[in-house]
Amino acid sequence: MHFRQLLRRHSLxxxxxxxxxxxxVPAQSGESVADIALxxxxxxxxxxxxxxxxxxxxxYGRPAxxxxxxxxxxxxxxxSGTVMNRxxxxxxxSEIDAMAQYLAEHAGPKSEDLAN
Amino acid sequence: xxxxxxxxxxxxxxxxTTAVVTxxxxxxxxxxxxxxxxxxKSVAARVVVIGGGYAGATVxxxxxxxxxxxxxxxxxxxxxxxxxxYSNLVIGGLRPVSAIxxxxxxxxxxxxxxxxxxxxRVDPVAKTVRTDGGLEFSYDRLVMAPGIEIIWNAIPGYDKxxxxxxxxxxxxxxxxxxxxxxxxxxxxxxxxxxxxxTNPFRxxxxxxxxxxxxxxxxxxxxxRSKLLILDSKEHFSKQILxxxxxxxxxxxxxxxxxxxxxxxxxxxxxxxxxxxxxxxEIHVDxxxxxxxxRAAQIAQTTGLADETGWCPIDPVTFESTLQAGIHVLGDAAxxxxxxxxxxxxxxxxxxxxxxxxRLLNGEPxxxxxxxxxxxxxxxxxxGISIAGVYEPGDNLLESxxxxxxxxxxxxxxxxxxxxxxxxxxxxxxITTQVFG
Ligand SMILES: Cc1cc2nc3c(=O)[nH]c(=O)nc-3n(C[C@H](O)[C@H](O)[C@H](O)COP(=O)(O)OP(=O)(O)OC[C@H]3O[C@@H](n4cnc5c(N)ncnc54)[C@H](O)[C@@H]3O)c2cc1C
Numbered sequence: 001m002h003f004r005q006l007l008r009r010h011s012l013x014x015x016x017x018x019x020x021x022x023x024x025v026p027a028q029s030g031e032s033v034a035d036i037a038l039x040x041x042x043x044x045x046x047x048x049x050x051x052x053x054x055x056x057x058x059x060y061g062r063p064a065x066x067x068x069x070x071x072x073x074x075x076x077x078x079x080s081g082t083v084m085n086r087x088x089x090x091x092x093x094s095e096i097d098a099m100a101q102y103l104a105e106h107a108g109p110k111s112e113d114l115a116n
Numbered sequence: 117x118x119x120x121x122x123x124x125x126x127x128x129x130x131x132x133t134t135a136v137v138t139x140x141x142x143x144x145x146x147x148x149x150x151x152x153x154x155x156x157k158s159v160a161a162r163v164v165v166i167g168g169g170y171a172g173a174t175v176x177x178x179x180x181x182x183x184x185x186x187x188x189x190x191x192x193x194x195x196x197x198x199x200x201x202y203s204n205l206v207i208g209g210l211r212p213v214s215a216i217x218x219x220x221x222x223x224x225x226x227x228x229x230x231x232x233x234x235x236x237r238v239d240p241v242a243k244t245v246r247t248d249g250g251l252e253f254s255y256d257r258l259v260m261a262p263g264i265e266i267i268w269n270a271i272p273g274y275d276k277x278x279x280x281x282x283x284x285x286x287x288x289x290x291x292x293x294x295x296x297x298x299x300x301x302x303x304x305x306x307x308x309x310x311x312x313x314t315n316p317f318r319x320x321x322x323x324x325x326x327x328x329x330x331x332x333x334x335x336x337x338x339x340r341s342k343l344l345i346l347d348s349k350e351h352f353s354k355q356i357l358x359x360x361x362x363x364x365x366x367x368x369x370x371x372x373x374x375x376x377x378x379x380x381x382x383x384x385x386x387x388x389x390x391x392x393x394x395x396x397e398i399h400v401d402x403x404x405x406x407x408x409x410r411a412a413q414i415a416q417t418t419g420l421a422d423e424t425g426w427c428p429i430d431p432v433t434f435e436s437t438l439q440a441g442i443h444v445l446g447d448a449a450x451x452x453x454x455x456x457x458x459x460x461x462x463x464x465x466x467x468x469x470x471x472x473x474r475l476l477n478g479e480p481x482x483x484x485x486x487x488x489x490x491x492x493x494x495x496x497x498x499g500i501s502i503a504g505v506y507e508p509g510d511n512l513l514e515s516x517x518x519x520x521x522x523x524x525x526x527x528x529x530x531x532x533x534x535x536x537x538x539x540x541x542x543x544x545x546i547t548t549q550v551f552g
Binding site for chain 2: 095
């Protein structure tokens with residue numbers, strides 16, 4: 001099933017069931033929030049915070065467990081998307097953990113963010 | 117303390133962060149990325165950006181988000197930006213030209229000083245930029261994002277005058293409309309030729325997306341016509357996906373000739389509409405010559421380009437390896453495995469904004485990964501993509517093995533439809549982010 005359909009139909013609930021709640025722990029020792037923020041820079045090429053439409057799933061403010069499980073499932077091809085399977089394979093599990101945590105904590109009213 | 121700060125301080129893994137952020141409108145990831153450790157100093161550092169395309173407009177507004185105390189000036193000669201990305205849809209008649217036209221009000225609203233003028237001289241020692249209009253700007257760091265220039269006469273006979281008869285349409289705007297007009301005026305049964313260059317060039321899948329969408333138009337409007345691709349290469353981007361789709365959708369309307377068939381294009385005769393390859397002269401009705409390119413002129417005269425015509429950079433900071441204090445982004449740069457795409461230019465702009473803000477603040481740059489996704493539309497409802505994830509290697513950005521690649525060769529119609537939708541969503545999203 002595709003991620004978008006999946007989001008629409010299940011709001012990622014079935015992924016969340018399997019997900020473990022991640023406590024706020026940095027991904028790797030030495031990795032700062034600045035590093036992680038920068039790692040998410042390319043995500044917003046499509047999943048921008050200020051989306052002009054709802055064509056791409058909103059990732060900012062989504063529970064970290066959902067993002068993490070989705071990314072890991074794409075990475076292992078358990079979940080088939082279109083391009084996300086190819087992109088997820090470029091990141092380590094600890095990077096995915098850290099990015100998920102970061103994105104989850106950076107929601108905010110659309111008007112507050114000019115660039116995302 | 118702003119609300120953002122309060123939120124940040126609640127986060128367990130951010131206990132050490134003490135940055136003061138003054139703008140509630142700062143993009144959160146940029147803000148966090150520049151807020152590590154030391155408080156942001158209140159020095160009004162000056163950054164000048166040359167070129168308001170995908171790379172330059174992105175870096176300018178994200179610099180403002182990274183640190184609102186930075187004084188950012190964006191120099192761009194044109195008040196209207198025509199996007200090359202999606203211009204093939206205009207050529208194919210699927211979108212009006214207004215769909216690729218953007219202004220700079222959104223960029224200016226972020227506090228970027230817009231200067232509509234052409235930069236004509238950079239002094240890397242004095243750290244100044246001069247413009248055609250006689251203005252002079254001092255900078256602490258300069259970002260060079262001027263895109264490409266066509267190398268006139270690289271194909272003998274193909275000069276500026278020839279481009280009015282045989283459009284390249286590789287810089288969007290009047291050239292896009294000229295090619296569209298010629299195709300519209302061509303009689304049924306005519307021949308359109310596209311002559312793509314060797315690598316590297318702006319948008320590797322671009323010529324083939326263009327061929328697809330012209331074929332889509334011809335099939336409906338002028339079905340006896342033919343589309344020839346006279347390639348200077350042996351292979352091209354997403355080749356297997358394009359060729360299978362062409363056969364499936366357009367039968368034998370599109371004919372691709374690799375360089376091994378007729379040899380490279382060695383001359384043009386614009387008034388006769390003749391393309392001369394090594395082995396034959398081909399008379400066509402519409403000729404779209406996509407000539408060799410290099411980093412735009414201002415990058416050349418500033419001494420940023422090497423013998424390849426493109427600008428070598430440090431893959432972490434995008435700082436030129438030839439001129440200190442100048443960062444090069446987008447199509448002008450040698451970004452290793454990262455292609456010359458709008459997606460890549462935007463991702464580089466965001467990363468570079470943070471690195472420049474950090475360097476100005478005396479903080480070390482951060483090694484990171486960047487991603488790219490390029491969609492191509494083959495017909496309405498039929499899209500394909502190529503993606504990659506990149507990290508700094510010994511001296512360039514390298515592809516991470518096992519990641520990225522092209523859409524599956526065997527995929528459902530639904531998959532192709534989704535990728536067509538995602539392509540158009542990406543275009544709306546990116547242009548809103550950069551120009552909106
Ligand atoms: C047909 C076609 C289709 C494409 N499709 C896609 C696609 O689907 N997806 C994708 O990701 N990419 C696509 N691309 C590629 C994309 O358009 C480029 O990679 C992108 O525009 C590069 O951004 P840039 O900022 O480096 O250059 P540009 O966007 O070209 O911007 C450069 C700017 O610098 C300005 N400039 C130049 N010289 C000076 C000077 N001396 N002083 C001041 N300003 C100056 C120019 O006026 C221009 O506005 C396509 C390209 C083409 C040709």
